[in-house]
Amino acid sequence: MATIMAMPKGLESLEGYFVERPEPLLTNKTIQVILIREVLDYLILRTEETRELNTVFTWRSQDDDTIVERVAFLATKQKGAESRELGALLRTLNQRDGRPDDSCYLKDRLCVRCPRCILFGATSTERGREARQPNIRHRVAYSTAFSLDPFEEVAETTTFNGVSEATTLTGQTLNVRNSVRPATLFPSIVTLQSVTWKEFVLTLKTIGKTKRYGAETRIGGEVRNNLFGIVAGWEEVITPLEYTLALAKEALAEEGKMPTVEITGQILEQYRGLASMKDKVKVLTTEELQSLSEGVQGFEMPKEFVEAAYEDARDFREFQSSRAREETTRQAR
Ligand SMILES: [Zn+2]
Structure with a gap:
């Protein structure tokens, strides 16, 4: 039996928008985390095939329909970095608590039974005795974020040529790197649906600590995620483009x-x-946001908390698998 744990201070302002336990069938309970992602070093936002930054044409502002080009921070880039960071956080907590690790990692070795897998979703590769094990649908959703300022104000092209370490001679080829310059802001939203307060805390902790995004993160790509608002409801209230x-x-x-x-x-x-x-x-009001933010920041994620999150994940998976078995038996009849 799971121990009843007290929520961190400040979370009571979201009372009524959390579920008791994670379940495969979703409710409408939705919490949107409103962020300003602040670029702190050259950030390379491109898809692998091209050397160009990802850009998109949008209106200039809510009341100005002139078309401008903005840099796009794709949802997959945000989600990938944060999912990895949650995996690393869980591994660290498991080491601290002496809990055996399921060695869950992206992208082909997801364990399908840990707090990360049941929140971010996972495609099952395991096979049960009677049937293929069900996939897990994500309950955290990301959307493309757009630079607050237009492309020409935030993009920078740097040319460089490689220098040979042995001869210190500069190479012949000129390389070009397109990146987003420091101080660029990306208003962004992470949407959680049907989550427990524990999952909400893990998400905020993860978003807060994730610092590197984009390609070539060994030489830059630093970003600070600032919490600017939280809105809860029975639906998604706002999208990043609108914001x-x-x-x-x-x-x-x-x-x-x-x-x-x-x-x-x-x-x-x-x-x-x-x-x-x-x-x-x-x-959430400014005061509520402040209190929630401090509460989560000061929450040390004790062993019982992590234990309970894993227990929830195990229960989720068992429930899902038993449903799948029932269905297979029914179909076989
Ligand atoms: Zn996992």
Whole structure:
């Protein structure tokens, strides 16, 4: 029997938006974590095949439909880095607590039974006695983030030529590196659906500690993820593009105006007005956000907490597998 653990201080403001235990069948309970991802070193955001940055054309702002080009921070890039970081966090906690590790790693050796797999989703490669084991659907969703400022203001091309270490002679070929310059901001949203408070804490801890994104992270790619807001509801209330365009409107109205927690709160309130189940939407106030952020930061993730998260994951998998067995038996009849 799992011990009843107290939530970190500040999480009570999200009461009613957590589920008791993770289950394969989802509820509408949704929590959106609103972030400003702040680039701190040259960041290379490109897909492997090209040397170009990923860009996209969007409106300039919420009330200006001029088309501008923005750098796109693809959802897969954010998700990949953070999923790996959650894996590393769990491994570290397991070492601390002397818990055997399932050696779960991306992308072809996911264990399908740990807190990371049941939250981020996993494709099962194992085979049961009667049937193929079910896959796990993700309950954390990422979306593409767009640079707050247009492409020409944030992109930088550096040319360099390799220097031979032996001869110190500069090579003949000129290499080009396209990157996003430091101080670029990417308003971004991570959406959690049907999660427990423990999963929420693990997610915030992970987002907070993840510092490297993009290609070639050995030479840069540092990013700080700043928590700017939280909105909960029975649906997704806002998308990153909407948030970006609303922030751009503020910045254009008042030159150089930077995003703040207060402005973010106002934007979230504005989007509450568009929700299908408006009365279910809760925008955390600045004080609530502050208290939650401190509570999570100060939470040390004791052994019982990690134990309970693993127990939830095991129960989730057992429930899912027994359902799959039932279905296979029914179909066989
Ligand atoms: Zn796993």
